[in-house]
Amino acid sequence: MNVVTRIAPSPTGDPHIGTAYIGLFNYVFAKRHGGRFILRIEDTDRSRYNALSEERILAMMDWLGLDPDESTAVGGPHSPYRQSERLDLYREHVDRLLKEDKAYRAFETAEELEEMRNEQKRKGLDPGYDGRSRCLSSQESDDRAASGEPFVVRLKTPLDGTTRVVDALRGEITFDNREVRDVVLLKSDGYPTYHLAAVVDDHLMGVTHVIRAEEWITSTPIHTLLYQAFSWETPVFVHMPLLRNPDETRTKLSKRKLDTSVDSYREQGIIPEALLNYLALMGWSMPDGREFFSLQEMIGAFSLDRISLGAPVFDPKKLRFMNAKYLRDLIPLENLTRRVKTLFESAGFAWEDDDYLLDIVDVLRPRVETLNDFVAHAGYFFEDDFSYDDQAKKKLASGQKYLEDLEREFSMLEFFDYDSVDDLVHDYVQEQGVGMGKVLQPLRAALTGRAQAPSVTDLLVILGKRKVMQRIGRALSYINAGLPDDKPQRPEKAKNATKTRHEAA
């Protein structure tokens, strides 16, 4: 079987985590079977339509590396891939259902429907369209439509019996047809609803496997009935468990409870490899239990029977952990440095030699969780006029003598390579007869303005003799000036703080 899957996002706002999640599984399933993966834009809701959204969804997929074989961007044999451009197709199919008496026009206004629901509520009945327009004669229906009266087209669902749907993960699910309402297929504005558009497009585009979120299970009988009405073969339905909010409610992922925008994770410095890997773990596991694997490895090992049906809670903490693991262990240094370089550039950092970056990234990577952390931690590698934080000041206060000695010692050191520097420092500490920390912590503070930073030897070597001498000198004059408080007491804003920081230098 030639497998075809699709993802059908609605362009209504920020690219959603859930779209990435379902996209991943559709992509992987298709690739696993040598099939095609389609991205179709479901823009049939004009009221929620967001013009920028489609582009951002495409960009998200591109960033994740889930490249569709067919889409609004790359085209394909079933163009167009934007539902708003396929209106004639839906109209055509609705006409067919109308002609075959499998659907009917309904002329109720929004107010009438509202009233109907209120009455149902009063009587304690289940709410839902009661089929009141079913009995309209075709003559009356045609006349009223011809006269320009607005109408919708509804599916004529069976009044009794059951509809069986098969979910590949759950088996057969049976619905009583009385539970299935005469849903709207075509809205009064001429746009199709999801039900009609998805079924028509999935069929026309040759979709063989519909992998979507669990929330669609209860509308699957509608789709099954539609396939039957058209005498089309139904695709295989696979309903993935719904991602849940990390709070106590356990409701489906919502932007009010969690940041669900993929763009936002990207901006935070989460890398696509990590996000994809984390999402893969939501409901699926590798046969060998490995938790870290690439998209390619997932494709190589994927099977539906390893999907678990429990509702997975999206845990940003573990996502960050996985991201950190990728940054420190899994991404090759050169590759990582390329990505960090861009961020350093936009942070306004300047450097002469890219090898400098390689060293910085190398020592910083065990200490970061996101790409952005590199920028937050690397300032002192690029700026000489940094301020000293409170802890650093304390270290400096107790280190004047050592810094003076080391300034002298370093100045006499001819080769500033790792071994020479390391030997010098160790010899010096030894001859002082004190703990390493006594000496190295003030030195670290002098070099970085912080009490927490990478190994001092690494810092010395990476910064190089010139900067080391300059920074020790600067720290000594700062100590001599009595460690002035470089933070203004006045509660004014950042502008002043920056200015004062420079003055402190």
Added chain:
RNA sequence: GGCCCCUUCGACUAGCGGUUAGGUCACCACCCUUUCAAGGUGGCGGCACGAGUUCGAAUCUCGUAGGGGUCACCA
């Protein structure tokens, strides 16, 4: 509320009749250590409940409870 789906440590999960119920995150302790990390070792902690099937159930069946989804001219 009706209907539908789901149920193993706090979270993600392995398990597919016989296991001291395994791993990962988080948390805690210890080790390493010039700080912070990283790393190493260990710990805490779970089969929702009740019947039944079986020599034997986390695993199969039924029921109960709990959670979620869905009941739009939104997807």
